[in-house]
Amino acid sequence: MAQADEMAAKLGGCSYSLMQAAAAAVANRADAMAPSGPIAVLAGTGNNGGDAVLAAHYLRARGRSVRLFMPGAAKGDDAGRAMSEWASQSESPEAFLPGEFALVIDGLFGAGLQRPLDGAAAELVRRLGEGKARVLSIDLPSGVSGETGQVLGSAPQAEATVTFFRRKPGHLLQPGAALCGKVTVADIGIPATVLHQIQPQTFANQPPLWRHRLLKPGEADHKYARGHAVVFSGGPSHTGAARLAAMAALRGGAGLVTMFAAGSAMAVNAAHLTAVMLRRCDDVGQLADHLADGRLNAFVLGPGFGSADKARAYAAAILEARRALVLDADGLTAFRDHAADLFLLGATNAARLVLTPHMGEFARLFPDIAAEPERGKPYMARMAAARSGAVVVLKGSDTVIAAPDGRAAINATGTPALATAGTGDVLAGLVGAQLANDVPPFEAACIAVWLHGVAARLYGPGLIAEDLPGLVPQAIARLHSLCGFSLPGWPPQE
Ligand SMILES: NC(=O)C1=CN([C@@H]2O[C@H](COP(=O)(O)OP(=O)(O)OC[C@H]3O[C@@H](n4cnc5c(N)ncnc54)[C@H](OP(=O)(O)O)[C@@H]3O)[C@@H](O)[C@H]2O)[C@@H](O)CC1
């Protein structure tokens, strides 16, 4: 954002006019949140504080009762100029009692936060929490890192946050995302061309990022044009996870899906499968025979799979046969003591491998990277992708998808309803469906994660993993409608 600010100034903008626009957006939001009653404004020493002081000035000019509290003197030209517009004195933090106000505007720190909150700022945040004040944060709740979403020291729980130009990673990553409350993005006049100039590598996982890769529904579609995904079953008493993945792959748009099962698991799978086909695969020799069929183009290995030795051998055979592979669950854990082998496979099979670890599985494969959570999920996922040569989907309520080339997307369609057994298996199948359709792995993973979250939101509370594949068509319909695609003949006309 600081880079965006500088670029905007270079492109002929004036940084004070940006601050004026930012402050006006904050004042408008404050008025809408609390149309009457006294307002407290907490202003820090930098430009976040400058926004706050100017918002206080605008609100007072509208006849609102406003008191300004500052832990120190304003630094910098813009913040100093904002202060000169505030005709009265600011009060010291000791005088601030949150219970006296209908709303508190938090403008202590924003994008310039460098170190954990302490002293007067930390004390103000503590009092905000204790007083259960309604908080409107400027740019970010003070204490939340805009880069990582991590809390540095402490941060208030905002009811709403007004940010500027574009959301920052800290608005999407936990715990920052939850502390922001409802985020609105104000246009303060920074031209969109600034984005082209700064070439950001971190994105929100939204359709504009990958809509050009989406398979458009067409009348000429036939099942072989939409790929053939394969999911590996576990042993006879561990077949459910793979079936979830297989159903998701089919609902997610793979033209055909086949389950590969060892002889011992054939009968139980046969009893459960209908549209998903079933073939026997006992060992890597049989897998090699199957791989002779070039139409089998995307594989999902790991959900309920069990055998680590077999998982490693199968992964190598699939990648060496130049097929796309989603490695999940047991497929990931199989490499915990053989991570270098996995990274070599990834490096020699660029653009074919997707890893879908949750944080525990991630730490088994990348212990040194996982030991630095304070650097944030995009950093961790990006480092892991660069090291493994794979697209890495670091799962959680704020799933991050990273590619070896440095791109990272933060998902925002997640929901706590997804925190239930088997939802990861469904996600692996959805990634497999996109890969079967020849979508490149970064976009394949982004699309699958987006659909997975939207499908879960369509159900709401009480969701179990079995519900998810059946909701995927509605999620796809929503996506198509967002992108302006239509399925020929649907919805049916009279
Ligand atoms: N970019 C844009 O387009 C636009 C940006 N705008 C606004 O500018 C904001 C960014 O402003 P910013 O860069 O001045 O940083 P900010 O967040 O005010 O903090 C820096 C100050 O805090 C201090 N400080 C830091 N950490 C501290 C700590 N833990 N404890 C104590 N002190 C600490 C630090 O002190 P120092 O390190 O210098 O000692 C410095 O004085 C951005 O969030 C948005 O609101 C808008 O005006 C519109 C256009």
Ligand SMILES: [K+]
């Ligand atoms: K703030």
